[in-house]
Structures are given as C-alpha cells and as structure tokens.
Amino acid sequence: MKTMQTIAIIGASGNMGSAIPRGLAKGNYRLLLCANDLDKVQTVAEEIKSSHPGAEVAVSDCSRDASWEADIIIAAVPYSAEREVAEKIKAVANQKIVISIANPLNDTYDGLVTAPDTSAAEELQKLLPNAKVVKAFNTTFAADFATPVIDGKQADAFVAGDDQEALQTVVELVETVGFNPIVAGSLAVSGTLERMQLLLIQLNMKNGYNWLADWKILHH
Amino acid sequence: MYTLYFQHFNSKVRLTEEEQELIKSYLTLKKLRKKQYLLQEGDVCKVIAFVEKGALRAYSVDENSNEHIIQFGLEGWTISDLYSFLTGEPATYNIDALEDSELVLISKSAHEELLQTMPKYETFTRLNITGAYLAMQRRLTSIISASVEERYQDFINLYPHIVQRVPQHMIASYMGLTPETLSRIRKRISSK
Numbered sequence: 001m002k003t004m005q006t007i008a009i010i011g012a013s014g015n016m017g018s019a020i021p022r023g024l025a026k027g028n029y030r031l032l033l034c035a036n037d038l039d040k041v042q043t044v045a046e047e048i049k050s051s052h053p054g055a056e057v058a059v060s061d062c063s064r065d066a067s068w069e070a071d072i073i074i075a076a077v078p079y080s081a082e083r084e085v086a087e088k089i090k091a092v093a094n095q096k097i098v099i100s101i102a103n104p105l106n107d108t109y110d111g112l113v114t115a116p117d118t119s120a121a122e123e124l125q126k127l128l129p130n131a132k133v134v135k136a137f138n139t140t141f142a143a144d145f146a147t148p149v150i151d152g153k154q155a156d157a158f159v160a161g162d163d164q165e166a167l168q169t170v171v172e173l174v175e176t177v178g179f180n181p182i183v184a185g186s187l188a189v190s191g192t193l194e195r196m197q198l199l200l201i202q203l204n205m206k207n208g209y210n211w212l213a214d215w216k217i218l219h220h
Numbered sequence: 221m222y223t224l225y226f227q228h229f230n231s232k233v234r235l236t237e238e239e240q241e242l243i244k245s246y247l248t249l250k251k252l253r254k255k256q257y258l259l260q261e262g263d264v265c266k267v268i269a270f271v272e273k274g275a276l277r278a279y280s281v282d283e284n285s286n287e288h289i290i291q292f293g294l295e296g297w298t299i300s301d302l303y304s305f306l307t308g309e310p311a312t313y314n315i316d317a318l319e320d321s322e323l324v325l326i327s328k329s330a331h332e333e334l335l336q337t338m339p340k341y342e343t344f345t346r347l348n349i350t351g352a353y354l355a356m357q358r359r360l361t362s363i364i365s366a367s368v369e370e371r372y373q374d375f376i377n378l379y380p381h382i383v384q385r386v387p388q389h390m391i392a393s394y395m396g397l398t399p400e401t402l403s404r405i406r407k408r409i410s411s412k
Contacts, residue, residue: 002260069251095248
C-alpha cells in the first residue's frame with residue numbers, strides 16, 4: 001500500500017511499547033507514540049528518528065486523540081490497564097484494528113488471571129465490540145524486536161483474529177518488524193497464544209534465556 | 221464527531237436514535253493532518269469519506285506531473301475515488317487534506333452490509349449518488365459550453381466558501397485553467 005497508515009501505540013514508553021515502533025520504523029507507517037509520560041515517549045521518538053531519519057514519528061499524551069488519528073491502534077499496555085484504555089478510546093475505535101499484545105499473567109508469573117475459557121484479547125473485544133481486535137506480538141519478548149533472527153533462525157510470531165482483512169494488515173506489520181508471521185486462527189485462539197507465552201516466560205526464568213527467546217515451528 | 225454526518229443524513233432520511241446508534245457502529249472516525257493522504261493513486265480506495273471538519277481535494281496527476289483537481293471536499297461533503305471503491309480497481313485519484321480535517325469514513329464491507337440490511341441507508345445512498353451525479357452533470361455542461369468567465373462566476377456563486385479557503389492555483393486546476401489565465405479572468409471580472 002502506498003498510502004501511509006497511521007499507527008497509534010498506546011503505552012509507548014514501556015518495554016514492549018517502545019520495541020514495537022522501533023521495529024516498525026522502517027515501514028511506510030506514521031507512528032504516533034502515546035503515553036502519560038511525554039518526556040519518556042519523546043526520548044523514544046528521538047531514538048527512532050536518529051536511527052531511521054526518514055521515519056514519521058509524533059508523540060501524544062492523549063490516547064483518545066491518538067486513536068482518533070490512527071488507522072491501527074496497538075494497546076501496548078498490561079492486561080490490568082486494558083479496561084481503562086478501552087474506555088478512553090471506545091468512541092474513536094469503531095471499525096479500527098486494535099492489536100492486543102497483553103499476556104494476563106498473575107503477580108507470581110505462574111498462571112493467568114483470566115478464566116480458562118477466555119483471553120486478554122477476547123476481553124478487549126468485549127470492551128470494544130465495534131473494533132477489529134487482533135492478537136499479535138504477545139509471543140515475542142521486547143528484546144526479540146531488535147533481534148528477530150535468533151541463532152540463525154527467524155522467529156515466528158503468531159497472529160489471531162476474526163476479520164480476514166485486519167489479519168492481513170497485521171501480518172504485514174509482523175513482516176515489517178522482521179518476524180515470520182503465522183496466522184494461528186480466530187480470536188478464540190488467543191488464549192492458547194497467551195498460555196504459550198506463560199510457558200516461555202517460565203522457561204526463560206528457569207533456564208536463563210536472558211529474555212531473548214522465541215517460538216519456531218519446525219516443519220516439512 | 222458525527223454531528224454534520226447525521227444532520228446531513230436526517231435532512232434526507234429521518235432516523236430514530238436507535239438507527240443512528242446502529243449506523244455509528246459501522247462508521248470509522250478519522251483525523252487527517254494537513255497534507256496527509258487519505259488515498260494515493262495505485263491503492264484500492266476502501267472508504268467513502270464524509271467531511272465533518274476541514275477540507276480535502278481529489279486530484280489526478282498527468283504524465284508531465286501536472287495536478288488536475290477533480291473535486292474539493294469541505295464540511296458536509298463526501299469525497300472518494302468512487303470508481304476504485306465500487307470496482308476494487310486501483311485508484312486513479314489522490315486524496316489529501318488541505319487543512320487539518322475530521323472525517324467520518326465508511327468502509328466497503330460496512331457500506332454493503334448497511335445497504336443490504338437497512339432500507340433507510342439505501343435511500344440515503346441513492347440520494348447522495350443522485351446529488352453527486354447532478355453536480356457532475358452541471359460541471360460537465362459548464363466545461364463544454366460556458367465561457368471561462370461564466371464558469372468562474374458560476375463557481376464563486378455556487379461555492380463562495382471554497383474561494384475563501386482554497387488557494388487560487390487550486391481553483392485554476394479545478395477549472396482546467398493555468399493560474400495566469402484565472403488571474404486575468406478575476407481582474408476582468410473585478411473591473412466590470
């Protein structure tokens with residue numbers, strides 16, 4: 001697509017929230033970095049501009065205005081903040097792609113706080129019934145965005161959602177970052193993807209992967 | 221956010237509160253900064269835009285890189301590359317914002333679903349297309365049969381607000397004139 005799409009990243013001062021726009025900066029996107037702490041997010045914007053001088057980057061402390069301007073919204077916030085964000089952006093998120101990256105881990109990282117028959121993504125869809133919620137970037141650690149090829153292998157990144165056109169758009173985002181996109185299925189698959197990451201987080205802590213680990217499906 | 225859109229809708233077809241809420245769920249709100257594109261030539265046009273606030277233009281670019289403005293879109297107007305929207309073929313127009321703008325967009329899938337499920341939306345669409353057809357016919361008649369002075373006079377009578385907001389070279393482009401020719405015509409008219 002030639003027409004530049006605007007992506008609002010809500011929570012862009014965080015670990016994942018800053019890694020995602022860094023990874024997207026080489027694409028044909030206008031990045032709207034959004035966080036309560038404008039100074040912090042301004043630093044992220046300047047870093048992106050210095051490493052990608054052609055990148056279109058702007059900052060905002062208003063998630064509603066940023067989402068209003070955006071074609072695609074990335075909710076790069078923890079599960080516990082999803083409800084608050086959804087309330088702020090609800091009026092301007094209709095029909096837009098909203099990417100849920102959250103893994104609803106409990107405080108001790110040994111389980112999820114969501115019920116077994118749902119997921120962070122499906123809960124976000126309930127809060128934003130007229131948006132096109134897509135699960136993505138939840139099975140990749142923040143450090144993976146700088147190193148999408150680990151040990152010579154390109155990391156897989158899973159995408160799940162109910163709207164085919166929205167899935168295609170998000171697949172293109174995943175490719176821009178440098179991961180190998182795999183469409184896992186409908187939004188109902190999100191629970192599985194979130195549990196996969198629970199496992200990877202537990203393994204990371206147990207085996208000391210230094211938060212640089214990812215999934216790769218080996219197949220014929 | 222939707223004020224003008226529903227004013228416009230209700231002036232053509234009266235909606236209940238519930239119907240308005242239903243239609244809202246299909247619409248996309250979008251802000252565009254000055255000079256940003258809604259559509260670039262070569263992409264498929266996936267939306268029809270209603271202008272709540274601001275100003276846009278649709279234009280084509282010829283082999284010599286000259287821009288030809290097809291349409292302006294100010295508050296209360298609709299703008300799109302309808303050919304591309306309806307056929308799914310790549311757009312031949314570019315659409316960009318002349319001012320910071322607030323738009324109400326409807327996507328092709330939402331548009332089609334509403335056409336099928338809501339007779340009032342179908343009526344609204346028919347009236348819009350009829351209006352656009354008449355405007356197009358008037359523009360065509362004027363181009364092939366009126367003098368440039370008459371055309372400019374008609375234009376400022378019909379759209380006095382555009383003349384105040386849009387630079388003269390763009391009005392010249394819309395009328396198919398060079399800026400120099402338009403400037404001569406304006407002088408001639410004002411000296412009468």
